[in-house]
Amino acid sequence: MSIAQNKKAFHDYFIEEKYEAGIVLEGWEVKAIRAGRVQLKEAYIVIRRGELFLIGCHISPLPTASTHVNPDPVKTRKLLLHAFQIKELIGKVERAGYTLVPLDMHYKAGKIKLEIGLAKGKKQYDKRESEKRKEWERDKQRLLRMRHS
Known part of the structure; x- marks a missing residue:
């Protein structure tokens, strides 16, 4: 079951391979993610000293978060x-x-x-081409529906 998706990544990059990674999280982060308070849009992954880190992933703390924990919504998280x-x-x-x-x-x-x-960046003309292809697929489906009804 998907919690959050980064749709912008598919628009900006050609995705070559996919990997599944675990995330090191604190308790309040898990609770916030289960409540759907996570955003991947501005997030990216860096490699430091042979380890992978998720940067820019925004996890909004719940209003009922503990007072003795000082939550940082955009902290760096290890993968x-x-x-x-x-x-x-x-x-x-x-x-x-x-x-x-x-x-x-x-x-x-x-x-x-x-x-x-694992992604390679798209150029502007690649993005336009992808958009045209998607639009044509939508139009084609619409025409087929109209024709069969």
Whole structure:
């Protein structure tokens, strides 16, 4: 079940591969995510010292959050992957000019997971081409519906 999606990533990037990563979260963050108070739109992933970190993911604390915890909505969160996957991603990002973007946050067996994509940036004309293709598919479906009714 999807919690939050980053639709902008599919508009701005060609997604080559997808990986599923765990996220290191605190208790108040888990509660806020379960309440749907998370946003991936401005988020991105960086590699530091052989580890992956999610930056810019906004998790709004619940108003009932504890008073002794000082919640930071946009703090850096560590991502959990197997070592061989991290090495593979580091190699591709450094050599081939790829970038890592968060695509989808979802539940899996009661845990909150983040789907990350190995992506290459789209140029402006690529975005226009994608938009034209989507628009044509919509028009085609509309015409087929009108024809069959």
